[in-house]
Structures are given as C-alpha cells and as structure tokens.
Amino acid sequence: MNDENAKDRKSPASLDERFATRPQVYERLQKIADMMDRAIAEGCTADEAEVLAMEQIQKLGGELLGDWAREQQQRSVAESQRENPSAIKHIKKK
Numbered sequence: 001m002n003d004e005n006a007k008d009r010k011s012p013a014s015l016d017e018r019f020a021t022r023p024q025v026y027e028r029l030q031k032i033a034d035m036m037d038r039a040i041a042e043g044c045t046a047d048e049a050e051v052l053a054m055e056q057i058q059k060l061g062g063e064l065l066g067d068w069a070r071e072q073q074q075r076s077v078a079e080s081q082r083e084n085p086s087a088i089k090h091i092k093k094k
Contacts, residue, residue: 022067024063024067025060025063025064025067028060028063029060032053032056032057032060035052035056036049036052036053039052
C-alpha cells in the first residue's frame with residue numbers, strides 16, 4: 001500500500017527547477033557557496049566557517065520572508081481588486 005502511495009506522488013522538483021522562478025535566491029545561494037569556498041581556501045577554522053554560514057543563511061531567510069511578504073501583498077491587492085473593481089488603490093504620493 002505504501003508503494004502505491006509513493007507512486008501517486010510527484011517526485012520533488014530539483015533545486016534548479018524550484019529556483020527558476022526565484023533567480024535572486026539562486027544567485028544568493030551561489031554567493032554563499034563562493035564565500036564558503038573562499039573562507040576554506042583562506043584557512044578559516046570550522047567554527048569560523050560555521051559562524052559565517054549561519055550569518056549568511058539568516059540573511060537569506062530574511063530575504064526569503066521579505067519576498068514572501070511582497071508576494072502575499074500583491075496577491076491580496078489583486079484579490080481585493082477582483083472582488084471590488086471599483087475600490088480605489090491608495091498609494092503614497094511622490
């Protein structure tokens with residue numbers, strides 16, 4: 001029975017496929033990998049590499065949450081405009 005369920009599920013998309021719609025995230029991951037390679041080549045300790053990696057992953061997490069929030073806001077605005085086409089979109093004056 002478990003085999004049947006496993007066959008019904010789609011296999012997970014590769015990271016390349018998943019990041020195709022988020023090129024900035026893919027680029028950021030490449031930069032983190034490059035940074036780690038440089039740190040190792042320069043002889044940093046495992047502790048230093050861990051701290052560096054954790055800092056960069058935390059920054060990436062913040063960027064991902066920011067992207068998510070912007071996407072959610074755009075979806076909410078689009079949905080509101082669909083539901084209430086006469087609604088006025090308030091934007092900051094420049």
